[in-house]
Amino acid sequence: MPYYIIVLGTAGSGKTSLTSVLQTYLVSHQLDAIAVNLDPAVESLPYKPDVDIREYVNTRDIMKKTGLGPNGALIASIDMIMSNIEDLKEEISSYRANYIIIDTPGQMEIFAFRPTGPLVLSAIVGDAKAVSLFLADITYAARPSSLFSALLLSASTHFRLKYPQINVLTKIDLLPGEEVEKILEMIEDPELLASSISSERELRLLWDMSDIEYISEKLAMFETIPVSNVTGEGFDNLYASIQRIVAGGEDYYTEEPNPML
Ligand SMILES: Nc1nc2c(ncn2[C@@H]2O[C@H](COP(=O)(O)OP(=O)(O)OP(=O)(O)O)[C@@H](O)[C@H]2O)c(=O)[nH]1
Ligand SMILES: [Mg+2]
Structure with a gap:
Protein backbone atom coordinates (compact mmCIF):
# COMPACT_ATOMS: atom_id res chain seq x y z
CA MET A 1 0.00 0.00 0.00
CA PRO A 2 1.30 3.48 -0.82
CA TYR A 3 1.84 6.27 1.67
CA TYR A 4 -0.10 9.48 1.14
CA ILE A 5 1.40 12.83 2.02
CA ILE A 6 -1.27 15.53 2.03
CA VAL A 7 0.06 19.07 1.77
CA LEU A 8 -2.20 21.65 3.41
CA GLY A 9 -1.87 25.22 4.61
CA THR A 10 -3.16 28.74 4.18
CA ALA A 11 -2.97 30.54 0.84
CA GLY A 12 0.60 31.20 -0.20
CA SER A 13 2.15 29.14 2.63
CA GLY A 14 4.23 27.16 0.11
CA LYS A 15 2.16 24.00 -0.56
CA THR A 16 2.88 23.85 -4.27
CA SER A 17 6.59 24.64 -3.83
CA LEU A 18 6.92 22.03 -1.09
CA THR A 19 5.15 19.41 -3.20
CA SER A 20 7.69 20.00 -5.93
CA VAL A 21 10.76 20.00 -3.63
CA LEU A 22 9.57 16.96 -1.66
CA GLN A 23 8.93 14.93 -4.80
CA THR A 24 12.41 15.76 -6.11
CA TYR A 25 13.87 14.90 -2.69
CA LEU A 26 12.17 11.50 -2.54
CA VAL A 27 13.02 10.63 -6.14
CA SER A 28 16.67 11.63 -5.62
CA HIS A 29 16.73 9.15 -2.72
CA GLN A 30 15.58 6.39 -5.09
CA LEU A 31 12.04 6.49 -3.74
CA ASP A 32 9.15 6.21 -6.08
CA ALA A 33 7.04 9.33 -5.51
CA ILE A 34 4.36 10.97 -7.62
CA ALA A 35 2.84 14.43 -7.31
CA VAL A 36 -0.90 14.91 -7.57
CA ASN A 37 -2.23 18.40 -8.18
CA LEU A 38 -5.61 18.61 -6.46
CA ASP A 39 -5.95 22.37 -6.96
CA PRO A 40 -8.42 22.93 -9.83
CA ALA A 41 -7.78 26.69 -9.75
CA VAL A 42 -4.00 26.77 -10.09
CA GLU A 43 -2.67 28.60 -13.14
CA SER A 44 0.89 27.29 -13.34
CA LEU A 45 2.92 24.77 -11.38
CA PRO A 46 6.67 24.54 -10.70
CA TYR A 47 6.45 20.75 -11.11
CA LYS A 48 4.93 18.49 -13.70
CA PRO A 49 2.02 16.78 -11.96
CA ASP A 50 1.72 13.04 -12.58
CA VAL A 51 -2.00 13.39 -11.94
CA ASP A 52 -3.69 16.73 -12.49
CA ILE A 53 -7.22 17.47 -11.28
CA ARG A 54 -7.50 20.19 -13.96
CA GLU A 55 -7.89 17.42 -16.52
CA TYR A 56 -11.14 16.55 -14.76
CA VAL A 57 -12.32 19.86 -13.34
CA ASN A 58 -11.08 23.34 -14.12
CA THR A 59 -12.16 26.31 -12.00
CA ARG A 60 -11.45 28.81 -14.77
CA ASP A 61 -13.80 26.98 -17.16
CA ILE A 62 -16.47 26.84 -14.45
CA MET A 63 -16.14 30.59 -13.89
CA LYS A 64 -16.61 31.19 -17.62
CA LYS A 65 -19.54 28.82 -17.95
CA THR A 66 -21.44 29.77 -14.81
CA GLY A 67 -20.44 33.37 -14.20
CA LEU A 68 -19.52 32.43 -10.63
CA GLY A 69 -16.75 34.36 -8.86
CA PRO A 70 -13.44 32.70 -7.93
CA ASN A 71 -14.59 31.35 -4.55
CA GLY A 72 -17.98 30.14 -5.78
CA ALA A 73 -16.34 28.48 -8.75
CA LEU A 74 -13.74 26.82 -6.50
CA ILE A 75 -16.51 25.48 -4.24
CA ALA A 76 -18.31 24.11 -7.31
CA SER A 77 -15.05 22.61 -8.64
CA ILE A 78 -14.22 20.79 -5.42
CA ASP A 79 -17.77 19.46 -5.25
CA MET A 80 -17.35 18.26 -8.85
CA ILE A 81 -14.22 16.29 -7.97
CA MET A 82 -16.50 13.83 -6.19
CA SER A 83 -18.29 12.94 -9.41
CA ASN A 84 -14.91 12.06 -10.99
CA ILE A 85 -13.52 10.32 -7.94
CA GLU A 86 -13.41 6.77 -9.33
CA ASP A 87 -11.44 7.79 -12.43
CA LEU A 88 -9.16 9.95 -10.33
CA LYS A 89 -8.46 7.10 -7.90
CA GLU A 90 -7.77 4.74 -10.76
CA GLU A 91 -5.36 7.16 -12.41
CA ILE A 92 -3.47 7.68 -9.12
CA SER A 93 -3.19 3.97 -8.39
CA SER A 94 -2.11 3.15 -11.96
CA TYR A 95 1.32 4.61 -11.09
CA ARG A 96 1.79 2.07 -8.29
CA ALA A 97 3.93 4.65 -6.54
CA ASN A 98 5.17 4.23 -3.00
CA TYR A 99 4.66 7.87 -2.04
CA ILE A 100 1.78 9.96 -3.29
CA ILE A 101 2.12 13.66 -2.56
CA ILE A 102 -1.11 15.62 -2.79
CA ASP A 103 -0.98 19.39 -3.38
CA THR A 104 -4.27 20.92 -2.21
CA PRO A 105 -6.14 24.13 -3.20
CA GLY A 106 -4.85 27.49 -2.07
CA GLN A 107 -8.07 28.44 -0.35
CA MET A 108 -7.73 25.99 2.48
CA GLU A 109 -11.00 26.96 4.15
CA ILE A 110 -12.89 25.99 1.00
CA PHE A 111 -11.12 22.66 0.86
CA ALA A 112 -10.68 21.52 4.46
CA PHE A 113 -13.60 23.26 6.16
CA ARG A 114 -16.39 22.36 3.76
CA PRO A 115 -17.74 18.80 3.54
CA THR A 116 -16.37 17.79 0.13
CA GLY A 117 -12.60 18.26 0.62
CA PRO A 118 -12.30 15.70 3.47
CA LEU A 119 -14.57 13.33 1.50
CA VAL A 120 -12.35 13.58 -1.58
CA LEU A 121 -9.27 12.85 0.51
CA SER A 122 -10.74 9.89 2.33
CA ALA A 123 -11.98 8.45 -0.98
CA ILE A 124 -8.46 8.72 -2.41
CA VAL A 125 -6.56 7.51 0.67
CA GLY A 126 -8.91 4.66 1.59
CA ASP A 127 -7.24 2.33 4.10
CA ALA A 128 -3.69 3.37 3.23
CA LYS A 129 -1.48 5.27 5.64
CA ALA A 130 -1.49 9.02 5.32
CA VAL A 131 0.07 12.03 6.93
CA SER A 132 -1.00 15.67 6.66
CA LEU A 133 1.61 18.37 6.45
CA PHE A 134 0.20 21.62 7.79
CA LEU A 135 2.27 24.46 6.35
CA ALA A 136 2.64 27.86 7.97
CA ASP A 137 4.75 30.70 6.61
CA ILE A 138 7.32 31.34 9.34
CA THR A 139 7.57 35.03 8.53
CA TYR A 140 4.04 35.44 9.91
CA ALA A 141 4.76 33.19 12.89
CA ALA A 142 7.43 35.58 14.13
CA ARG A 143 4.73 37.46 16.06
CA PRO A 144 3.71 35.29 19.05
CA SER A 145 -0.05 35.84 18.68
CA SER A 146 0.19 34.91 14.97
CA LEU A 147 2.14 31.80 15.87
CA PHE A 148 -0.58 30.85 18.36
CA SER A 149 -3.22 31.46 15.72
CA ALA A 150 -1.34 29.25 13.22
CA LEU A 151 -1.17 26.48 15.82
CA LEU A 152 -4.92 26.78 16.40
CA LEU A 153 -5.56 26.52 12.67
CA SER A 154 -3.31 23.48 12.47
CA ALA A 155 -5.28 21.77 15.24
CA SER A 156 -8.51 22.75 13.57
CA THR A 157 -7.30 21.20 10.30
CA HIS A 158 -6.43 18.00 12.14
CA PHE A 159 -9.92 17.83 13.61
CA ARG A 160 -11.37 18.13 10.11
CA LEU A 161 -9.15 15.58 8.36
CA LYS A 162 -8.08 13.33 11.22
CA TYR A 163 -4.77 12.19 9.75
CA PRO A 164 -1.58 12.22 11.79
CA GLN A 165 -0.08 15.63 11.19
CA ILE A 166 3.23 17.45 11.05
CA ASN A 167 3.50 21.22 11.34
CA VAL A 168 5.88 22.55 8.72
CA LEU A 169 7.22 26.08 9.06
CA THR A 170 8.12 27.22 5.55
CA LYS A 171 10.33 30.02 4.19
CA ILE A 172 13.00 29.80 6.91
CA ASP A 173 15.45 31.24 4.39
CA LEU A 174 13.71 34.58 4.95
CA LEU A 175 14.53 34.78 8.67
CA PRO A 176 17.82 34.78 10.57
CA GLY A 177 18.59 31.43 12.24
CA GLU A 178 18.14 32.87 15.75
CA GLU A 179 14.61 34.02 14.90
CA VAL A 180 13.74 30.51 13.73
CA GLU A 181 15.15 29.08 16.98
CA LYS A 182 13.11 31.55 19.05
CA ILE A 183 9.92 30.47 17.28
CA LEU A 184 10.68 26.79 17.83
CA GLU A 185 11.38 27.53 21.49
CA MET A 186 8.02 29.22 21.88
CA ILE A 187 6.22 26.23 20.38
CA GLU A 188 7.98 23.90 22.81
CA ASP A 189 7.53 26.14 25.83
CA PRO A 190 3.85 27.06 26.40
CA GLU A 191 4.74 29.36 29.29
CA LEU A 192 7.11 31.34 27.09
CA LEU A 193 4.54 31.53 24.28
CA ALA A 194 1.82 32.73 26.67
CA SER A 195 4.05 35.36 28.25
CA SER A 196 5.27 36.51 24.82
CA ILE A 197 1.68 36.90 23.66
CA SER A 198 0.65 38.78 26.75
CA SER A 199 3.56 41.18 26.38
CA GLU A 200 2.51 42.13 22.85
CA ARG A 201 1.31 45.67 22.71
CA GLU A 202 -2.19 46.67 21.63
CA LEU A 203 -3.47 43.16 22.10
CA ARG A 204 -6.80 42.95 23.90
CA LEU A 205 -7.41 39.30 24.54
CA LEU A 206 -10.41 37.71 26.16
CA TRP A 207 -8.26 34.80 27.28
CA ASP A 208 -5.87 35.18 30.13
CA MET A 209 -2.34 33.89 30.19
CA SER A 210 -3.14 30.62 31.92
CA ASP A 211 -5.75 29.75 29.27
CA ILE A 212 -3.23 30.44 26.50
CA GLU A 213 -0.60 28.41 28.29
CA TYR A 214 -2.95 25.47 28.79
CA ILE A 215 -4.07 25.50 25.16
CA SER A 216 -0.53 25.98 23.83
CA GLU A 217 0.50 22.86 25.67
CA LYS A 218 -2.25 20.93 23.88
CA THR A 254 7.57 1.28 2.35
CA GLU A 255 5.61 -1.70 3.56
CA GLU A 256 5.57 -3.62 0.32
CA PRO A 257 8.11 -3.67 -2.47
CA ASN A 258 7.02 -1.76 -5.52
CA PRO A 259 6.06 -4.36 -8.15
CA MET A 260 7.15 -1.95 -10.90
CA LEU A 261 10.76 -1.87 -9.70
N1 LIG B 1 11.65 32.49 0.24
C1 LIG B 1 10.80 31.48 0.11
N2 LIG B 1 9.71 31.59 -0.67
C2 LIG B 1 8.87 30.55 -0.77
C3 LIG B 1 9.09 29.33 -0.06
N3 LIG B 1 8.05 28.50 -0.35
C4 LIG B 1 7.25 29.15 -1.21
N4 LIG B 1 7.73 30.39 -1.46
C5 LIG B 1 7.13 31.43 -2.31
O1 LIG B 1 5.86 31.75 -1.77
C6 LIG B 1 4.90 31.96 -2.80
C7 LIG B 1 3.74 31.00 -2.65
O2 LIG B 1 4.24 29.68 -2.81
P1 LIG B 1 3.34 28.48 -3.32
O3 LIG B 1 4.19 27.27 -3.28
O4 LIG B 1 2.65 28.82 -4.57
O5 LIG B 1 2.29 28.43 -2.11
P2 LIG B 1 0.86 27.72 -2.09
O6 LIG B 1 0.56 27.46 -0.66
O7 LIG B 1 0.84 26.58 -3.02
O8 LIG B 1 -0.03 28.89 -2.65
P3 LIG B 1 -1.56 28.83 -3.14
O9 LIG B 1 -1.80 27.44 -3.66
O10 LIG B 1 -1.64 29.88 -4.19
O11 LIG B 1 -2.32 29.17 -1.92
C8 LIG B 1 5.66 31.78 -4.11
O12 LIG B 1 6.06 33.05 -4.55
C9 LIG B 1 6.86 30.94 -3.72
O13 LIG B 1 7.97 31.14 -4.56
C10 LIG B 1 10.25 29.23 0.77
O14 LIG B 1 10.52 28.23 1.46
N5 LIG B 1 11.05 30.34 0.81
MG1 LIG C 1 -0.60 26.04 -4.49
Missing part, protein backbone atom coordinates in the same frame (compact mmCIF):
# COMPACT_ATOMS: atom_id res chain seq x y z
CA LEU A 219 -1.34 22.52 20.56
CA ALA A 220 2.22 21.25 20.79
CA MET A 221 0.88 17.78 19.95
CA PHE A 222 2.44 17.72 16.49
CA GLU A 223 6.07 17.71 15.58
CA THR A 224 7.28 21.00 14.07
CA ILE A 225 9.74 20.96 11.17
CA PRO A 226 11.25 24.19 9.79
CA VAL A 227 12.06 24.07 6.07
CA SER A 228 12.99 26.20 3.10
CA ASN A 229 11.57 25.33 -0.28
CA VAL A 230 14.22 27.57 -1.79
CA THR A 231 17.40 26.13 -0.23
CA GLY A 232 16.08 22.64 0.56
CA GLU A 233 17.08 23.04 4.21
CA GLY A 234 15.04 20.90 6.60
CA PHE A 235 13.96 18.23 4.10
CA ASP A 236 16.05 15.49 5.75
CA ASN A 237 14.19 16.21 8.99
CA LEU A 238 10.86 16.40 7.21
CA TYR A 239 11.44 13.05 5.53
CA ALA A 240 12.48 11.47 8.84
CA SER A 241 9.35 12.82 10.51
CA ILE A 242 7.07 11.57 7.70
CA GLN A 243 8.77 8.20 7.90
CA ARG A 244 8.29 7.97 11.68
CA ILE A 245 4.55 8.44 11.14
CA VAL A 246 3.84 6.33 8.09
CA ALA A 247 6.46 3.60 8.46
CA GLY A 248 7.27 3.73 12.15
CA GLY A 249 10.80 4.97 11.44
CA GLU A 250 11.95 2.44 8.83
CA ASP A 251 14.27 4.23 6.48
CA TYR A 252 13.71 4.26 2.75
CA TYR A 253 11.30 1.36 2.69
Whole structure:
Protein backbone atom coordinates (compact mmCIF):
# COMPACT_ATOMS: atom_id res chain seq x y z
CA MET A 1 0.00 0.00 0.00
CA PRO A 2 1.30 3.48 -0.82
CA TYR A 3 1.84 6.27 1.67
CA TYR A 4 -0.10 9.48 1.14
CA ILE A 5 1.40 12.83 2.02
CA ILE A 6 -1.27 15.53 2.03
CA VAL A 7 0.06 19.07 1.77
CA LEU A 8 -2.20 21.65 3.41
CA GLY A 9 -1.87 25.22 4.61
CA THR A 10 -3.16 28.74 4.18
CA ALA A 11 -2.97 30.54 0.84
CA GLY A 12 0.60 31.20 -0.20
CA SER A 13 2.15 29.14 2.63
CA GLY A 14 4.23 27.16 0.11
CA LYS A 15 2.16 24.00 -0.56
CA THR A 16 2.88 23.85 -4.27
CA SER A 17 6.59 24.64 -3.83
CA LEU A 18 6.92 22.03 -1.09
CA THR A 19 5.15 19.41 -3.20
CA SER A 20 7.69 20.00 -5.93
CA VAL A 21 10.76 20.00 -3.63
CA LEU A 22 9.57 16.96 -1.66
CA GLN A 23 8.93 14.93 -4.80
CA THR A 24 12.41 15.76 -6.11
CA TYR A 25 13.87 14.90 -2.69
CA LEU A 26 12.17 11.50 -2.54
CA VAL A 27 13.02 10.63 -6.14
CA SER A 28 16.67 11.63 -5.62
CA HIS A 29 16.73 9.15 -2.72
CA GLN A 30 15.58 6.39 -5.09
CA LEU A 31 12.04 6.49 -3.74
CA ASP A 32 9.15 6.21 -6.08
CA ALA A 33 7.04 9.33 -5.51
CA ILE A 34 4.36 10.97 -7.62
CA ALA A 35 2.84 14.43 -7.31
CA VAL A 36 -0.90 14.91 -7.57
CA ASN A 37 -2.23 18.40 -8.18
CA LEU A 38 -5.61 18.61 -6.46
CA ASP A 39 -5.95 22.37 -6.96
CA PRO A 40 -8.42 22.93 -9.83
CA ALA A 41 -7.78 26.69 -9.75
CA VAL A 42 -4.00 26.77 -10.09
CA GLU A 43 -2.67 28.60 -13.14
CA SER A 44 0.89 27.29 -13.34
CA LEU A 45 2.92 24.77 -11.38
CA PRO A 46 6.67 24.54 -10.70
CA TYR A 47 6.45 20.75 -11.11
CA LYS A 48 4.93 18.49 -13.70
CA PRO A 49 2.02 16.78 -11.96
CA ASP A 50 1.72 13.04 -12.58
CA VAL A 51 -2.00 13.39 -11.94
CA ASP A 52 -3.69 16.73 -12.49
CA ILE A 53 -7.22 17.47 -11.28
CA ARG A 54 -7.50 20.19 -13.96
CA GLU A 55 -7.89 17.42 -16.52
CA TYR A 56 -11.14 16.55 -14.76
CA VAL A 57 -12.32 19.86 -13.34
CA ASN A 58 -11.08 23.34 -14.12
CA THR A 59 -12.16 26.31 -12.00
CA ARG A 60 -11.45 28.81 -14.77
CA ASP A 61 -13.80 26.98 -17.16
CA ILE A 62 -16.47 26.84 -14.45
CA MET A 63 -16.14 30.59 -13.89
CA LYS A 64 -16.61 31.19 -17.62
CA LYS A 65 -19.54 28.82 -17.95
CA THR A 66 -21.44 29.77 -14.81
CA GLY A 67 -20.44 33.37 -14.20
CA LEU A 68 -19.52 32.43 -10.63
CA GLY A 69 -16.75 34.36 -8.86
CA PRO A 70 -13.44 32.70 -7.93
CA ASN A 71 -14.59 31.35 -4.55
CA GLY A 72 -17.98 30.14 -5.78
CA ALA A 73 -16.34 28.48 -8.75
CA LEU A 74 -13.74 26.82 -6.50
CA ILE A 75 -16.51 25.48 -4.24
CA ALA A 76 -18.31 24.11 -7.31
CA SER A 77 -15.05 22.61 -8.64
CA ILE A 78 -14.22 20.79 -5.42
CA ASP A 79 -17.77 19.46 -5.25
CA MET A 80 -17.35 18.26 -8.85
CA ILE A 81 -14.22 16.29 -7.97
CA MET A 82 -16.50 13.83 -6.19
CA SER A 83 -18.29 12.94 -9.41
CA ASN A 84 -14.91 12.06 -10.99
CA ILE A 85 -13.52 10.32 -7.94
CA GLU A 86 -13.41 6.77 -9.33
CA ASP A 87 -11.44 7.79 -12.43
CA LEU A 88 -9.16 9.95 -10.33
CA LYS A 89 -8.46 7.10 -7.90
CA GLU A 90 -7.77 4.74 -10.76
CA GLU A 91 -5.36 7.16 -12.41
CA ILE A 92 -3.47 7.68 -9.12
CA SER A 93 -3.19 3.97 -8.39
CA SER A 94 -2.11 3.15 -11.96
CA TYR A 95 1.32 4.61 -11.09
CA ARG A 96 1.79 2.07 -8.29
CA ALA A 97 3.93 4.65 -6.54
CA ASN A 98 5.17 4.23 -3.00
CA TYR A 99 4.66 7.87 -2.04
CA ILE A 100 1.78 9.96 -3.29
CA ILE A 101 2.12 13.66 -2.56
CA ILE A 102 -1.11 15.62 -2.79
CA ASP A 103 -0.98 19.39 -3.38
CA THR A 104 -4.27 20.92 -2.21
CA PRO A 105 -6.14 24.13 -3.20
CA GLY A 106 -4.85 27.49 -2.07
CA GLN A 107 -8.07 28.44 -0.35
CA MET A 108 -7.73 25.99 2.48
CA GLU A 109 -11.00 26.96 4.15
CA ILE A 110 -12.89 25.99 1.00
CA PHE A 111 -11.12 22.66 0.86
CA ALA A 112 -10.68 21.52 4.46
CA PHE A 113 -13.60 23.26 6.16
CA ARG A 114 -16.39 22.36 3.76
CA PRO A 115 -17.74 18.80 3.54
CA THR A 116 -16.37 17.79 0.13
CA GLY A 117 -12.60 18.26 0.62
CA PRO A 118 -12.30 15.70 3.47
CA LEU A 119 -14.57 13.33 1.50
CA VAL A 120 -12.35 13.58 -1.58
CA LEU A 121 -9.27 12.85 0.51
CA SER A 122 -10.74 9.89 2.33
CA ALA A 123 -11.98 8.45 -0.98
CA ILE A 124 -8.46 8.72 -2.41
CA VAL A 125 -6.56 7.51 0.67
CA GLY A 126 -8.91 4.66 1.59
CA ASP A 127 -7.24 2.33 4.10
CA ALA A 128 -3.69 3.37 3.23
CA LYS A 129 -1.48 5.27 5.64
CA ALA A 130 -1.49 9.02 5.32
CA VAL A 131 0.07 12.03 6.93
CA SER A 132 -1.00 15.67 6.66
CA LEU A 133 1.61 18.37 6.45
CA PHE A 134 0.20 21.62 7.79
CA LEU A 135 2.27 24.46 6.35
CA ALA A 136 2.64 27.86 7.97
CA ASP A 137 4.75 30.70 6.61
CA ILE A 138 7.32 31.34 9.34
CA THR A 139 7.57 35.03 8.53
CA TYR A 140 4.04 35.44 9.91
CA ALA A 141 4.76 33.19 12.89
CA ALA A 142 7.43 35.58 14.13
CA ARG A 143 4.73 37.46 16.06
CA PRO A 144 3.71 35.29 19.05
CA SER A 145 -0.05 35.84 18.68
CA SER A 146 0.19 34.91 14.97
CA LEU A 147 2.14 31.80 15.87
CA PHE A 148 -0.58 30.85 18.36
CA SER A 149 -3.22 31.46 15.72
CA ALA A 150 -1.34 29.25 13.22
CA LEU A 151 -1.17 26.48 15.82
CA LEU A 152 -4.92 26.78 16.40
CA LEU A 153 -5.56 26.52 12.67
CA SER A 154 -3.31 23.48 12.47
CA ALA A 155 -5.28 21.77 15.24
CA SER A 156 -8.51 22.75 13.57
CA THR A 157 -7.30 21.20 10.30
CA HIS A 158 -6.43 18.00 12.14
CA PHE A 159 -9.92 17.83 13.61
CA ARG A 160 -11.37 18.13 10.11
CA LEU A 161 -9.15 15.58 8.36
CA LYS A 162 -8.08 13.33 11.22
CA TYR A 163 -4.77 12.19 9.75
CA PRO A 164 -1.58 12.22 11.79
CA GLN A 165 -0.08 15.63 11.19
CA ILE A 166 3.23 17.45 11.05
CA ASN A 167 3.50 21.22 11.34
CA VAL A 168 5.88 22.55 8.72
CA LEU A 169 7.22 26.08 9.06
CA THR A 170 8.12 27.22 5.55
CA LYS A 171 10.33 30.02 4.19
CA ILE A 172 13.00 29.80 6.91
CA ASP A 173 15.45 31.24 4.39
CA LEU A 174 13.71 34.58 4.95
CA LEU A 175 14.53 34.78 8.67
CA PRO A 176 17.82 34.78 10.57
CA GLY A 177 18.59 31.43 12.24
CA GLU A 178 18.14 32.87 15.75
CA GLU A 179 14.61 34.02 14.90
CA VAL A 180 13.74 30.51 13.73
CA GLU A 181 15.15 29.08 16.98
CA LYS A 182 13.11 31.55 19.05
CA ILE A 183 9.92 30.47 17.28
CA LEU A 184 10.68 26.79 17.83
CA GLU A 185 11.38 27.53 21.49
CA MET A 186 8.02 29.22 21.88
CA ILE A 187 6.22 26.23 20.38
CA GLU A 188 7.98 23.90 22.81
CA ASP A 189 7.53 26.14 25.83
CA PRO A 190 3.85 27.06 26.40
CA GLU A 191 4.74 29.36 29.29
CA LEU A 192 7.11 31.34 27.09
CA LEU A 193 4.54 31.53 24.28
CA ALA A 194 1.82 32.73 26.67
CA SER A 195 4.05 35.36 28.25
CA SER A 196 5.27 36.51 24.82
CA ILE A 197 1.68 36.90 23.66
CA SER A 198 0.65 38.78 26.75
CA SER A 199 3.56 41.18 26.38
CA GLU A 200 2.51 42.13 22.85
CA ARG A 201 1.31 45.67 22.71
CA GLU A 202 -2.19 46.67 21.63
CA LEU A 203 -3.47 43.16 22.10
CA ARG A 204 -6.80 42.95 23.90
CA LEU A 205 -7.41 39.30 24.54
CA LEU A 206 -10.41 37.71 26.16
CA TRP A 207 -8.26 34.80 27.28
CA ASP A 208 -5.87 35.18 30.13
CA MET A 209 -2.34 33.89 30.19
CA SER A 210 -3.14 30.62 31.92
CA ASP A 211 -5.75 29.75 29.27
CA ILE A 212 -3.23 30.44 26.50
CA GLU A 213 -0.60 28.41 28.29
CA TYR A 214 -2.95 25.47 28.79
CA ILE A 215 -4.07 25.50 25.16
CA SER A 216 -0.53 25.98 23.83
CA GLU A 217 0.50 22.86 25.67
CA LYS A 218 -2.25 20.93 23.88
CA LEU A 219 -1.34 22.52 20.56
CA ALA A 220 2.22 21.25 20.79
CA MET A 221 0.88 17.78 19.95
CA PHE A 222 2.44 17.72 16.49
CA GLU A 223 6.07 17.71 15.58
CA THR A 224 7.28 21.00 14.07
CA ILE A 225 9.74 20.96 11.17
CA PRO A 226 11.25 24.19 9.79
CA VAL A 227 12.06 24.07 6.07
CA SER A 228 12.99 26.20 3.10
CA ASN A 229 11.57 25.33 -0.28
CA VAL A 230 14.22 27.57 -1.79
CA THR A 231 17.40 26.13 -0.23
CA GLY A 232 16.08 22.64 0.56
CA GLU A 233 17.08 23.04 4.21
CA GLY A 234 15.04 20.90 6.60
CA PHE A 235 13.96 18.23 4.10
CA ASP A 236 16.05 15.49 5.75
CA ASN A 237 14.19 16.21 8.99
CA LEU A 238 10.86 16.40 7.21
CA TYR A 239 11.44 13.05 5.53
CA ALA A 240 12.48 11.47 8.84
CA SER A 241 9.35 12.82 10.51
CA ILE A 242 7.07 11.57 7.70
CA GLN A 243 8.77 8.20 7.90
CA ARG A 244 8.29 7.97 11.68
CA ILE A 245 4.55 8.44 11.14
CA VAL A 246 3.84 6.33 8.09
CA ALA A 247 6.46 3.60 8.46
CA GLY A 248 7.27 3.73 12.15
CA GLY A 249 10.80 4.97 11.44
CA GLU A 250 11.95 2.44 8.83
CA ASP A 251 14.27 4.23 6.48
CA TYR A 252 13.71 4.26 2.75
CA TYR A 253 11.30 1.36 2.69
CA THR A 254 7.57 1.28 2.35
CA GLU A 255 5.61 -1.70 3.56
CA GLU A 256 5.57 -3.62 0.32
CA PRO A 257 8.11 -3.67 -2.47
CA ASN A 258 7.02 -1.76 -5.52
CA PRO A 259 6.06 -4.36 -8.15
CA MET A 260 7.15 -1.95 -10.90
CA LEU A 261 10.76 -1.87 -9.70
N1 LIG B 1 11.65 32.49 0.24
C1 LIG B 1 10.80 31.48 0.11
N2 LIG B 1 9.71 31.59 -0.67
C2 LIG B 1 8.87 30.55 -0.77
C3 LIG B 1 9.09 29.33 -0.06
N3 LIG B 1 8.05 28.50 -0.35
C4 LIG B 1 7.25 29.15 -1.21
N4 LIG B 1 7.73 30.39 -1.46
C5 LIG B 1 7.13 31.43 -2.31
O1 LIG B 1 5.86 31.75 -1.77
C6 LIG B 1 4.90 31.96 -2.80
C7 LIG B 1 3.74 31.00 -2.65
O2 LIG B 1 4.24 29.68 -2.81
P1 LIG B 1 3.34 28.48 -3.32
O3 LIG B 1 4.19 27.27 -3.28
O4 LIG B 1 2.65 28.82 -4.57
O5 LIG B 1 2.29 28.43 -2.11
P2 LIG B 1 0.86 27.72 -2.09
O6 LIG B 1 0.56 27.46 -0.66
O7 LIG B 1 0.84 26.58 -3.02
O8 LIG B 1 -0.03 28.89 -2.65
P3 LIG B 1 -1.56 28.83 -3.14
O9 LIG B 1 -1.80 27.44 -3.66
O10 LIG B 1 -1.64 29.88 -4.19
O11 LIG B 1 -2.32 29.17 -1.92
C8 LIG B 1 5.66 31.78 -4.11
O12 LIG B 1 6.06 33.05 -4.55
C9 LIG B 1 6.86 30.94 -3.72
O13 LIG B 1 7.97 31.14 -4.56
C10 LIG B 1 10.25 29.23 0.77
O14 LIG B 1 10.52 28.23 1.46
N5 LIG B 1 11.05 30.34 0.81
MG1 LIG C 1 -0.60 26.04 -4.49
